[in-house]
Every structure is written in C-alpha cells, then in structure tokens.
Amino acid sequence: MNPMPACTREVTVQLENGLHLGPSSQIVQLAQRFSSQLTIRKGDRVVDGKSMLDLLTLAAEHGTVLVLEARGDDAAEALEAVAALFARNFVADQPG
Amino acid sequence: MKLSDFVVREAILTDLKAATKEAAIRSMVESLAGSGSVKSGEQEGIIAAILKREELGSTGIGKGVAVPHTKHPSVDRLVATIALSKEGVEFASLDGDSVHILFLLVSPPDRPGDHLRALENISRHLRNDNFCNFLRQAGSAPAVVELLEEADNNQLG
Numbered sequence: 219m220n221p222m223p224a225c226t227r228e229v230t231v232q233l234e235n236g237l238h239l240g241p242s243s244q245i246v247q248l249a250q251r252f253s254s255q256l257t258i259r260k261g262d263r264v265v266d267g268k269s270m271l272d273l274l275t276l277a278a279e280h281g282t283v284l285v286l287e288a289r290g291d292d293a294a295e296a297l298e299a300v301a302a303l304f305a306r307n308f309v310a311d312q313p314g
Numbered sequence: 315m316k317l318s319d320f321v322v323r324e325a326i327l328t329d330l331k332a333a334t335k336e337a338a339i340r341s342m343v344e345s346l347a348g349s350g351s352v353k354s355g356e357q358e359g360i361i362a363a364i365l366k367r368e369e370l371g372s373t374g375i376g377k378g379v380a381v382p383h384t385k386h387p388s389v390d391r392l393v394a395t396i397a398l399s400k401e402g403v404e405f406a407s408l409d410g411d412s413v414h415i416l417f418l419l420v421s422p423p424d425r426p427g428d429h430l431r432a433l434e435n436i437s438r439h440l441r442n443d444n445f446c447n448f449l450r451q452a453g454s455a456p457a458v459v460e461l462l463e464e465a466d467n468n469q470l471g
Contacts, residue, residue: 239381275437
C-alpha cells in the first residue's frame with residue numbers, strides 16, 4: 219500500500235497582529251481549492267487548515283513558527299500555495 | 315483568558331430580532347453602550363468601524379456563527395457581547411448559512427494579542443457541539459452566563 223504523498227514546510231507568522239480572522243479565512247479559502255488534507259502545527263498542537271474554528275484556536279502571534287503539512291494527490295501544490303500566502307504576508311495585515 | 319472575563323453579561327441579547335448584518339451589529343453595540351462598557355456617544359463610530367471591517371470580508375465563520383469586531387480607541391480593555399437569533403441573520407458567511415450565534419468584540423488598538431486570545435477562546439468552545447447547542451437553546455441572559463461559566467470550567471464534556 220502506498221502512503222499518500224505528504225509534504226511539510228515551516229513558515230513564520232509575519233503579520234503584525236498575528237494570524238487573526240482575515241488571514242485565517244484566506245488560508246481556509248485557499249486550502250479548500252485542493253483535494254489534499256492540510257494540517258497546521260504549532261508546537262504540539264495540530265489543526266485542520268480547512269477549518270476556520272480550528273485555525274483560530276492556534277492564536278498564532280507575530281513571530282510564531284508553524285509547520286504546514288499537506289497530504290494527498292496535490293499536496294505539493296497545496297503546500298506551495300499556502301506557504302506563498304505566508305511568504306507574501308497575506309493580502310495585507312487587514313482586515314482584522 | 316476566560317469567556318466570562320470579556321463577555322459583558324449585562325449586554326447579552328438572547329432574542330435578537332435584527333434580520334440584517336447592520337441591524338444586528340447596531341443592536342449589539344447599543345447593548346454594550348447601555349451596559350456602560352463602551353462610552354456613550356461612541357456607538358456610531360464603533361458601528362461604522364465594524365461595518366467597514368465587514369466590507370473587507372465577512373466575519374461569518376461558518377456553522378451559524380459570526381464574530382464581528384473592531385479595534386477602537388474608546389475602550390481600554392477588550393469587551394464583547396453575545397447575541398442569539400432564532401430566525402437567523404443574513405451575514406454573507408463563508409459557508410452561505412445565516413447566523414444564529416454572534417460574538418461582537420471591541421478591543422483597544424494596542425492589544426492585538428488580547429484579540430487573538432479572545433478569538434482562540436471563542437473558537438475553542440464553538441468547536442464543542444454541546445456548547446453550540448446549549449448556547450442556541452439558552453433562553454435568557456442568566457442561562458447564557460451560566461453556560462459561559464461551565465465552558466470556562468470545562469464542564470461541558
């Protein structure tokens with residue numbers, strides 16, 4: 219049995235106000251375009267990257283290091299897309 | 315941070331009649347002002363700021379829940395209220411569903427960490443189906459307060 223391909227990537231929250239509702243919503247909307255599962259880990263906590271309520275429970279402040287993990291057929295593309303969102307610091311540090 | 319630390323019990327609305335986003339937000343901010351937790355005279359500015367934030371993207375986060383919010387210099391600590399709507403409020407939510415549970419937050423501009431922790435707290439409890447179901451069924455402000463305290467004390471299973 220072949221395990222589903224999985225990729226991981228470390229990202230840092232550069233948003234001045236942390237990963238609040240606006241950016242979390244951008245992650246969910248982007249992640250939902252892919253069939254792969256996306257999880258986001260902060261320390262020992264792992265949440266579903268396609269769930270707003272899950273993401274908001276991270277309370278990831280500026281400077282927090284998160285580990286993205288995508289698992290599925292389009293894992294590499296999903297990971298690249300979400301990592302790019304962090305790299306360009308989302309649309310802006312608005313809306314709150 | 316606990317729910318009962320920032321939800322103003324005197325401002326809880328358990329029978330919100332508003333059908334639109336603007337009317338719902340207005341009722342909730344007026345209720346916070348009526349409880350004395352935001353300064354009288356600041357309501358219009360707060361309502362305008364929350365509506366402006368909604369224009370950038372709905373805070374309807376799915377599962378019948380919305381978290382309208384803003385930073386505002388008129389508060390010196392984070393304050394929030396809860397409104398429950400039986401009929402539902404059209405909120406342009408992510409999942410398209412109308413909203414039955416609203417948490418409205420007003421936080422000081424220089425305390426982004428408090429805002430994040432309040433969101434964390436609210437969303438952690440909303441993931442618990444017991445909390446959502448009991449909240450939607452709560453018929454009075456004291457019943458909501460009791461539920462918040464049970465949630466704070468992790469008594470909801």
